[in-house]
Amino acid sequence: MLFFLFRRLMQGLAVMSVISLISFSIQDNLGDPLREMVGQSVSEAERQALRQEMGLNDPFLVQYGRFMSRAVRGDLGTSYFFKEPALKVIMAKLPATLELVFGATLLIVLISVPSGVYCAIRPRSWLTRVILGVSILGISIPVFLTAIFCIFFFSIELGWLPSYGRGELVSVFGLWESGYFTKDGILHLVLPCFALASIMLPLFIRLIRSEMVEALHTEYVKFAKAKGLKKARVYFVHALKNTMLPVLTVGGVQIGTMVAYTILTESVFQWPGMGFLFLEAVHRVDTPLIVAYLIVVGGIFVIVNTLVDVLYGLINPTVNLARPAQ
Template sequence: MIAFFIKRLFQAIIVMFVISLISFSIQDNLGDPLREMVGQSVSEAERQALRDEMGLNDPFLIQYGRFLGNVLQGDLGTSYFFKEPALEVILKKMPATLELVFGATIIIVLFSVPLGVYSAIKPFSWFSRVVMGVSIVGISVPVFLTAIGLIYLFAIELGWMPSYGRGDTVDMFWGWDSGLFTLDGLHHLILPSFTLASIMLPLFIRLIRSEMMEVLQSEYVKFAWAKGLHSRRIYFLHALKNTMLPVITVGGVQIGTMVAYTILTETVFQWPGMGFLFLEAVNRVDTPLIVAYLIVVGAVFVVTNTIVDLIYGLVNPTVKLAGK
């Protein structure tokens, strides 16, 4: 286990270094931040003086070295628009995005496991055919189209759900606020969560179905049937447990992907999270905030994949986390 942590820590450092290098490299192609900061009334000489003061005219390696040194101290830069540390601005918006990802994950787990298992056990039933057909449609429909459809049906036509915003929140710990503990917050969370879940739900249904159908054809399952074990024990103890290992592999990556996919969902529903903040930063050419967002999302991927590797040992103890 210690060797595994050392290995993953070394890999994480390399990955985060590459992410920081790429993120910092693209900022020159996003536009001139001074144009958004000072407007048109400032002369060209004053602009050049500001660029020298901010270090924007320094060579790339000097700029990146200065940036990397600040990152090691927990400083990802100062937002040009908010006039605050970029990391603090992102952390203020992170609870909203994590709530959205959490709601979508709950929906995916609650629906994909029973539907995938049923479709594997009874692949030729009419319900399984319907599930597979709907899953194909779900994979093909863009997330923004799903969001618009849900808003039109449940918010405009039926009037059951709010169409935008986060709702009421309560202060939690460390200054984070949450809408999970208010009825209005949960009410506002339903449509965005289903929209975000629609991206991954069809994938997981089909993945669980295909993996479990393969497991049900294995020799140890046939031996369990020959021993006369109850069908529920075979399906949900022997077969499902071994089905979940590749599902967890894909799930760990896709949870990190959902953090990035929240951009479209948050935009349609005006959800005040990191994705909506990122689009605003792009429109304002707030390069420190853009770079900080990319680094934070990259860190989410690295942490998520490490946790998935740890879960391997819980689901299947025969998996070795690290070799000699």
């Protein structure tokens, strides 16, 4: 296990180095940050002097080397707009984004597992046809259209749920503010969490269904039925347990993907998270904030995938994590 963790750490550092290089290399194509910082009233000579002072005229490798020397110390630059460390600004918005991802993940688990199992054990029922039909529709509709429809139907027409913002927040152990502990906060979470979950929900319903169908035809499930065990135990203990390994593998990747997909969800619902902050940074050409966001999201991907690999080895003892791939 220690060898595996060390190997994944080295792989993670290599991946993060590539992400940092790509993120830093695209900043020159995003526009001129001085235009947003000083406006049009500053002369060209003053602009050039400011560019020289900020090091924007230095060669790319010099700028990248200076950036990496600070990054290894946790300094990803200073936001041009907020005048604060970019990492600090992003970390302040991270809890809001993680709330959306957690809520969406919870909805996916609570809906996809029973739906996928039911579609596998009742393949010809009318409800199965409805679930699979809706899942196809869900795959076809972009998340921003789902979000707009939810706002129109549940907020404007019915007036049941709020359409923007985080609502009432409370402090959690003095570390961050959350809406999960107030009624108003939970109501504000429902629509954006559902819209975000709609991206992955059809995928997991169909994945669990296909894996469950395969598991129901295995010998150990047939033996469990022959022993006279209750159907619920056969389905949800013997069969479902063995369908979770591929679901866990795909789920780890998709959770990281949802962090990136929050950009669209947060934009529609005006949710003050990392995604909404990223869009504002793009409009302002706040390149340190853009680069820091890409690196943080890449780090989340690496951490989640490593945790999934560790959990996979713990759930399935036949997997030897320390053994290099042949």
